[in-house]
Amino acid sequence: MKAVTLCFCLLASLLGPGAVRGSPAADGKPHDHDPGLAFGEAGQPGKATRTVTVEMTDAMRFKPSSVTVRQGETVRFVVRNSGRLKHEFVLGTEKALKEHYELMKKFPEMEHDDPNMVTVGPGASGEVIWRFSKAGKVDFACLQPGHYDAGMKGAVSVRKKQEQPR
Numbered sequence: 001m002k003a004v005t006l007c008f009c010l011l012a013s014l015l016g017p018g019a020v021r022g023s024p025a026a027d028g029k030p031h032d033h034d035p036g037l038a039f040g041e042a043g044q045p046g047k048a049t050r051t052v053t054v055e056m057t058d059a060m061r062f063k064p065s066s067v068t069v070r071q072g073e074t075v076r077f078v079v080r081n082s083g084r085l086k087h088e089f090v091l092g093t094e095k096a097l098k099e100h101y102e103l104m105k106k107f108p109e110m111e112h113d114d115p116n117m118v119t120v121g122p123g124a125s126g127e128v129i130w131r132f133s134k135a136g137k138v139d140f141a142c143l144q145p146g147h148y149d150a151g152m153k154g155a156v157s158v159r160k161k162q163e164q165p166r
Contacts (some may be wrong), residue, residue, distance in 0.1 A: 043114030058083030
C-alpha cells in the first residue's frame with residue numbers, strides 16, 4: 001500500500017496539478033482527463049463508430065500491432081488477454097510511454113484509472129474508448145515490467161480528416 005501511495009504522489013508531482021484524474025487543478029476544480037493527452041480524449045461509448053479487438057499474448061505481442069483510424073473518430077478497443085500474465089493496453093506518445101514504463105519498473109504494482117489505458121488479468125478482457133483528435137501516429141504498449149522491452153508495442157495511424165467539398 002505504501003508503494004502505491006508513494007508512486008501516486010511521485011506521478012502527481014511529475015505531471016503537475018490537474019493531470020491526475022479527479023485531482024484538483026490550480027483552479028481547485030476536478031478534471032476528468034489529462035490535458036497533456038494532445039492526441040485525443042476519452043470517448044463517449046454511444047459515439048464509438050467501430051470496435052477494434054486487440055489480443056494481448058504472453059509472446060509479448062499485440063494482435064493486431066497496427067490500426068488505422070480517421071481523425072475525429074471514436075473507437076472502442078476491446079482488449080483481450082489470451083495469456084497467463086497480466087498485461088496492459090496504454091495509448092500515448094512514445095515519449096510518455098517510455099517515461100511511464102520507467103515508473104512501472106520502479107513500482108510494478110502501480111494501479112491505473114486513466115481513460116487511455118486498461119490493465120487486464122489473464123483470460124480477461126477490458127476496453128478503452130478513445131476519440132482521436134489529431135492526425136499522426138499514436139503509440140500503444142504494455143507497460144508491465146519487461147513487456148515493453150520485449151517488444152509489446154504497436155501504433156495507431158490517425159489519418160487526417162478530409163475536408164468537405166465546397
